[in-house]
Amino acid sequence: MQEYLIVALTLLGVLILAGLGLVVPRLRRRPQPPLPGEAVDTRTGEELAGPPVEAPEADLETGILVEAPPVEAPTVPVLETPEPTAGRLVRLRSRLARSQNVFGKGLLGLLSRDRLDEDTWEEIEDSLITADVGIEATREIVDRLREQTRVLGTRSGAELRALLATELVKALDPGLDRSLKTTTATGVPAVVLVVGVNGAGKTTTCGKVARVLVADGRSVVLGAADTFRAAAADQLATWAGRVGAEVVRGPEGADPASVAFDAVRRGIDAGVDTVLIDTAGRLQNKVGLMDELGKVKRVVSKHGPVDETLLILDATTGQNGLEQARVFTEVVDVTGVVLTKLDGTAKGGIVIAVQRKLGIPVKLVGLGEGPDDLAPFDAAQFVDALLGEPSGPNA
Numbered sequence: 018m019q020e021y022l023i024v025a026l027t028l029l030g031v032l033i034l035a036g037l038g039l040v041v042p043r044l045r046r047r048p049q050p051p052l053p054g055e056a057v058d059t060r061t062g063e064e065l066a067g068p069p070v071e072a073p074e075a076d077l078e079t080g081i082l083v084e085a086p087p088v089e090a091p092t093v094p095v096l097e098t099p100e101p102t103a104g105r106l107v108r109l110r111s112r113l114a115r116s117q118n119v120f121g122k123g124l125l126g127l128l129s130r131d132r133l134d135e136d137t138w139e140e141i142e143d144s145l146i147t148a149d150v151g152i153e154a155t156r157e158i159v160d161r162l163r164e165q166t167r168v169l170g171t172r173s174g175a176e177l178r179a180l181l182a183t184e185l186v187k188a189l190d191p192g193l194d195r196s197l198k199t200t201t202a203t204g205v206p207a208v209v210l211v212v213g214v215n216g217a218g219k220t221t222t223c224g225k226v227a228r229v230l231v232a233d234g235r236s237v238v239l240g241a242a243d244t245f246r247a248a249a250a251d252q253l254a255t256w257a258g259r260v261g262a263e264v265v266r267g268p269e270g271a272d273p274a275s276v277a278f279d280a281v282r283r284g285i286d287a288g289v290d291t292v293l294i295d296t297a298g299r300l301q302n303k304v305g306l307m308d309e310l311g312k313v314k315r316v317v318s319k320h321g322p323v324d325e326t327l328l329i330l331d332a333t334t335g336q337n338g339l340e341q342a343r344v345f346t347e348v349v350d351v352t353g354v355v356l357t358k359l360d361g362t363a364k365g366g367i368v369i370a371v372q373r374k375l376g377i378p379v380k381l382v383g384l385g386e387g388p389d390d391l392a393p394f395d396a397a398q399f400v401d402a403l404l405g406e407p408s409g410p411n412a
C-alpha cells in the first residue's frame with residue numbers, strides 16, 4: 018500500500034512538472050512588433066513621433082477583441098543639398114553645344130580662312146546675326162575684327178580665338194554689376210520680384226534661385242503670387258520643399274498683391290534673408306499687366322522697397338522675346354535679366370542683344386531643367402564656353 022502511494026505521488030509530480038513545462042513558455046513575453054506610433058527613422062535610428070495609439074480593446078457590444086487601425090508613420094522629407102554656385106557656368110558649358118557650333122566651329126572656321134575677302138566677312142556677319150547678336154552689335158564686332166586681323170600679320174588659330182573672344186566679351190560689357198541683391202543691411206529680408214511672360218521659366222527660376230540661396234547659407238520664403246495658374250503654386254511648393262524653404266500661397270485666383278504682401282510679412286516675422294515672389298505673366302493686354310504688376314510692387318513696398326526685380330526671358334524666343342520684355346521694363350524697374358533655356362538654342366548671341374536693347378545686365382542663365390542648371394553669368398566664362406574647346410595644333 019505504501020508502495021502504491023509512492024508511485025501515485027511520483028506520477029502526480031511528473032504530471033505537474035509536464036504541465037508547467039507547457040504553460041511557462043506561453044507566459045514568457047514574445048518579442049512584440051513596434052507599435053505603429055513607435056516608427057523609427059531608418060537613417061538616424063531615432064524614434065519618430067507619431068499620433069498616440071490606443072491599445073486593443075474589446076468591442077463593448079460583442080466582447081470581441083478589436084485592433085486599433087494601423088497608423089502610418091509620418092514621412093520625413095529628405096532635404097537636398099544643392100550644388101555650390103561657384104563654377105557652375107564652367108561645369109555647364111557643354112550645354113551650350115548648339116551655340117558652340119555657331120561661334121566656335123562656324124565663326125572661328127570662317128576667320129581661319131586663308132583669304133578674308135568680302136564674301137567671308139559677309140558670312141561672318143550673317144553668322145552673328147543668325148545667332149541673335151543683333152545688327153548693331155554685329156556691325157561693331159565685325160568692324161573691330163576686320164581692323165584687328167589687318168593689323169595682325171600672322172593669324173594662328175590661338176590668335177584668332179583670342180581676338181574673337183576679346184570682341185565678344187567687350188560686347189557683353191564685362192564691367193556691369195551682376196550681383197543679386199538678396200540681403201539687406203537693415204536686417205529685414207531682401208525682396209526679389211520675379212516677372213516675365215508665361216512659360217518663360219519664372220516658377221522654375223524661383224525654385225532654382227531659392228536653391229542657390231540655400232546653398233549659400235541663406236534662409237528664404239517663397240511667395241506664390243502666380244495665382245492665375247493653380248499648378249504654379251504647387252510647383253513652387255515642390256521646389257521649396259526640396260530645400261526646406263517655406264511657401265506662402267493664397268487660394269486659387271486670389272489677389273496676387275495680397276499673396277505677395279503676406280509673403281513679405283511672413284519673411285519679416287520669420288527673420289529670413291530673402292523673400293522671392295513668383296508672379297503671373299499674363300500678357301493678353303498691356304494695361305492689365307501694368308495694373309497687376311504695378312499693384313504687386315506698390316503693395317509689397319508698404320513693407321519696404323523691392324530690392325531686385327528679375328525679368329525672366331526665354332532665350333529661344335529671340336528678338337520677339339525682346340519686344341515683350343520691353344513691356345515689363347516699362348511697368349516695373351527691372352534690375353536684372355535671367356536668360357533661360359540657353360541650352361535649347363544655337364542663338365547664344367541673344368545675351369549680347371538683351372543687354373544692349375534693354376540696358377539691363379544678364380545676371381543668371383538657365384542651362385537646363387535640372388534643379389542646379391542655373392548659373393551666375395560671367396562674360397569671360399560665357400564667351401569661353403561659346404567658343405568651345407580650343408582645337409587644332411596651333412590653337
Ligand SMILES: Nc1nc2c(ncn2[C@@H]2O[C@H](COP(=O)(O)OP(=O)(O)OP(=O)(O)O)[C@@H](O)[C@H]2O)c(=O)[nH]1
Pocket residue numbers: 213214215216217218219220221222243246249297298357358359360361382383384385386390
Ligand atoms: N531646357 C530648359 N528648360 C527650362 C529652363 N528653365 C525653365 N525651363 C522649362 O520651361 C518650362 C516652363 O517653366 P515655368 O517655370 O513653369 O514657366 P513660368 O514662366 O513660371 O510659366 P507660367 O507659370 O505659366 O507663367 C518648364 O518645363 C521648365 O522646366 C532652362 O533653363 N532650360
